[in-house]
Every structure is written in C-alpha cells, then in structure tokens.
Amino acid sequence: MHITKQTIDQVDLRGKRVIIRVDFNVPLDDTLQITDDSRIRAALPTINHTVDEGGMVILCSHLGRPKGKPSPELSLAPVAKRLKRFLGKEVIFSPDCVGPKVKNLVSQLKPGDVLLLENLRFHPEEESNDEQFAAELASLGDVYINEAFGAAHRSHASTAGITKFIKTSAAGYLMKREVEYLEGAVEKPIRPFVAILGGAKVSGKIGVIENLGKKVDKVIIGGGMAFTFIKAMGLEIGRSMVEDDMLEFAKGIHQHALERGVKFYLPVDCVVAASLDPGAETKIVPTQEIPEGWYGMDIGPASVKLFSEAIQNAKTILWNGPMGMFERDAFARGTQAIAHAVANAYALTIVGGGDTALAVHRSGETDSMSFISTGGGAALQLLEGGEMPGLAALPDR
Structure with missing residues (x-):
C-alpha cells in the first residue's frame, strides 16, 4: 500500500525553512518529567533528514489541553531538553x-539548526x-x-489551515508509515486477518467495528465493551459496564458476522470484583455466572x-483497545497475556495507539510488534x- 500524498522525499529542503508539525503530546508526571518519549523518538527520522539535507528545522506541536491560554505545566520546555539529548545538538526553544x-529567532537560523516553538494550543x-x-504560522x-x-484527524490551524498559505507541503516519514500500515492492513490484508477490539465502549468503535467487520476473518471482543455484547445475548452481567442503547447494534453486528x-469471539470467563474499590474481593467466573451486583473487570484465563x-x-493482526482495567495490576493479566500472544504470532501485527x-x-x-501507531x-x-x-x-504526488 503506497501513500498517495506528496512525501518529504519528493521535496527539496536545502537552505529552506522547514516547518515540521510534530506530535510531541507526551505524558508528563507531577514533576513535569516525560514518562514516555516514544512520540519524540518517532519524529527523529524526519528531523534528522531535514538537518542532513541542510534545511532549517522549525518544530511545532501541541501538548495537553491548555484551553487556549498559556499554562506553564503544559510547556514544551521539557521536550526541548529531551530532544537535545536525542539529536546530540542544540535545540533553540521559542x-x-x-x-x-x-x-526574530527564525531569521537567525542557519542550515541544520533546530528550533522548537512553544505549545500551539496556548492560542485558541x-x-x-x-x-x-494559520497564515502567521505559515x-x-x-x-x-x-x-x-496523532493530530491528523483534527482540522486545526497547524494541521489543515497552514497548507493554504505555504507553497510546498508534504507528509513526513512517520505520517507515511502510519497511513501505509493502517490503510494497507485494512485494504489488502494477508489472511487470515484478525481484529482484536477492546476498551470501554462499543459506541466509540462503531465505525471501526462496521468497517472492519466486512474485511476480517475473525473478530475478538474484550474489555468493557464485551459486556454490552454479552448482555445482548441475554446473559446476566451484574454491575459490569454496559451501554443499553447499543444492545441492538451489538446483536446486529454479531448476527452479520x-x-x-x-x-466472532467473546470472553467465556471473566475476573469480577465485588466493588470498584482497589482492595475489593475478586474471583474468576464463567460469563454465564457473573454474580448480581459484581463488576466485570478483565477477561479470565479460559478467554x-x-x-x-x-x-x-x-x-495480519490489528489490535485496538485493552482487554480489561489494565491500569490496575489485579486486572492487567488479560491484556498482558494477549500482548504476549500477539507478539508471538507469525503475523504482521499492528497496534492502534x-x-x-x-x-x-x-x-x-513493544519491540515485538510490527507497527505501533502513535495516534489513538x-x-x-x-x-x-x-x-x-x-x-x-x-x-x-
């Protein structure tokens, strides 16, 4: 599958001021330390290529949701520091x-220089x-x-508007890979093609379930959304998460498949908890035997x-959404086991951000997957x- 858009390889960068819209929306802890820098690392090939070609790099990104006004805890300053370490060269921070x-800073740039602009979303x-x-950025x-x-599904000034005011636009290496992997998997998969769908809600994945349902050989459903399917089959789900307005849709999808x-695979057992308190009693039960008043929190060992x-x-395996409340150790086993199973399959494995x-x-x-998307x-x-x-x-092109 080849991207149909113009890419960075088709553009002359020598001596040019190159605005690169990156996705440096990284997670920060309370001390403003970066806890996962994979999004910064993912952009390095494009940045390095521009530097090697003698372009002047102007990086722009958003971070978090500052609601259109400056907020010091969402500054990109920590990113500038980490980027400097990765590039092994000075990163000017605006x-x-x-x-x-x-x-003024841009006017002083020389070929090979790297400038990172402050958070775009500090401006409404x-x-x-x-x-x-958009014109001012351009x-x-x-x-x-x-x-x-990760921000390409938004129609913002730095992702969509800017292209009207600049002569040359193209997709970077990461953008190209994302589109080729994700579109390629869906359009021309090597079969058997298996989709694993999890996460909390059916409603958030309606389009994906409908689109993939026509193209896959197997669908595996886990996570909170599984209980909507289980209830649609007429089973008792206790106080597990459910979307009652999605029951007919779930029934229809199951039927069409x-x-x-x-x-079509649904969990056959699950880990249930007596309450949502972290220390609550838990047990493993078949999905037909979820006790009244209990909460389904993860898939069980039989599933x-x-x-x-x-x-x-x-x-080909496409995985989007965890199998349970993996943030808590007690309910992380199902998701971890599926991660190992996907990693061990002799397949093209694509993880959806x-x-x-x-x-x-x-x-x-992480290293065992063919491709992990940077954008959920x-x-x-x-x-x-x-x-x-x-x-x-x-x-x-």
Whole structure:
C-alpha cells in the first residue's frame, strides 16, 4: 500500500525553512518529567533528514489541553531538553509560536539548526483553525511537513489551515508509515486477518467495528465493551459496564458476522470484583455466572486461552483497545497475556495507539510488534475509513 500524498522525499529542503508539525503530546508526571518519549523518538527520522539535507528545522506541536491560554505545566520546555539529548545538538526553544520574537529567532537560523516553538494550543486560534493564525504560522517557513499523525484527524490551524498559505507541503516519514500500515492492513490484508477490539465502549468503535467487520476473518471482543455484547445475548452481567442503547447494534453486528462466515469471539470467563474499590474481593467466573451486583473487570484465563488459540494462525493482526482495567495490576493479566500472544504470532501485527500502545509497552512487547501507531483517535478514524483533515490538506504526488 503506497501513500498517495506528496512525501518529504519528493521535496527539496536545502537552505529552506522547514516547518515540521510534530506530535510531541507526551505524558508528563507531577514533576513535569516525560514518562514516555516514544512520540519524540518517532519524529527523529524526519528531523534528522531535514538537518542532513541542510534545511532549517522549525518544530511545532501541541501538548495537553491548555484551553487556549498559556499554562506553564503544559510547556514544551521539557521536550526541548529531551530532544537535545536525542539529536546530540542544540535545540533553540521559542517562548511562543507566533509573534515578533519568534520571527526574530527564525531569521537567525542557519542550515541544520533546530528550533522548537512553544505549545500551539496556548492560542485558541489553533483549535478553531483561524485563517490569520494559520497564515502567521505559515509565514515562518518555506516548506511544511506534517509529521503529526496523532493530530491528523483534527482540522486545526497547524494541521489543515497552514497548507493554504505555504507553497510546498508534504507528509513526513512517520505520517507515511502510519497511513501505509493502517490503510494497507485494512485494504489488502494477508489472511487470515484478525481484529482484536477492546476498551470501554462499543459506541466509540462503531465505525471501526462496521468497517472492519466486512474485511476480517475473525473478530475478538474484550474489555468493557464485551459486556454490552454479552448482555445482548441475554446473559446476566451484574454491575459490569454496559451501554443499553447499543444492545441492538451489538446483536446486529454479531448476527452479520455469523452470516458472513466471520468467526466472532467473546470472553467465556471473566475476573469480577465485588466493588470498584482497589482492595475489593475478586474471583474468576464463567460469563454465564457473573454474580448480581459484581463488576466485570478483565477477561479470565479460559478467554485468554481461547483468544490466543484464535490468534495463532493469523497472518495480519490489528489490535485496538485493552482487554480489561489494565491500569490496575489485579486486572492487567488479560491484556498482558494477549500482548504476549500477539507478539508471538507469525503475523504482521499492528497496534492502534493510545491505551493499547501503553499496555503493550507495560507488557514489555513493544519491540515485538510490527507497527505501533502513535495516534489513538487518529488510528480509529483511519480504520473507520473516515476523512483525515490533516492528510486531506496535503497535495497528491
């Protein structure tokens, strides 16, 4: 599968001021230390290529949700520090992303220099895709590279608006890989193609379930959303999470899958807790025997065995969403076991960002996956077959 958009390799960067929209929306702890820098590392090939080609790098990104005003705890300053370590060279940090100070810093750049602008979302105009703000950003450079797959499903000034005001735009290496892997898996999968879908809600994955349901050979459902399917089959689910308005949809999806010959797997047992308190009593029960008043929190060992068997002969595996409340150790086993099973399969394995990427990271299986998406919401939108404003705004080859 080849991306149809113009990419960084087709653009002359020598001596040019190159604005690279990156996704440095990294998690920070209470002391403002970065707890996972994989998004920074993912952008390094594009940054290094621009430096090697003699371009002047102007990086811009958002971080968190500052609601359109400066907020010191969401500054990109810690990112500048980490980036400097990765690049082994000075990273100039700008206290803002537009305005005379920034223009002055840009005017002093020499080929190979790297400048990181402060958080774009400190300005409300970024998220409202304000034309004037987009034009002001564009005026800083000669070339625009979109490397922020994680924000490509948003129509913001720095992802979509900016392309109207700059002569040359293209996709970066990470953007290219994301699109090729995710679109390729869905459009031309090597079969058997297995989709593992988890997470809390069916409603958040309607489009993905519908789009993938037509293309996969097997669907495995876990996480909180499994209880909506289980209840739709007429079983008691205690106080487990359920979306009552999704029961008919779940029933229909299950039915359509069976009619099309798609193998459909639901948990056969689960770990239940007497309450949501961290120290509550837990036990493993078959899904037919969830006690009244108890909460389903994870898939059980029999489900792990069943799902692992179903994954074994797969040639393409797409996984989006954890199997339970993996943030708590007591309910992390199901997700970890599936991470190991996916890692051990002789298959092209694609992990759809967000929580799933974090779960894989915690299971120590990051290096065993073929591809881990950097964008949770963006990956979902692409898998639904939806329009990606940040991608659509780039010119075709």
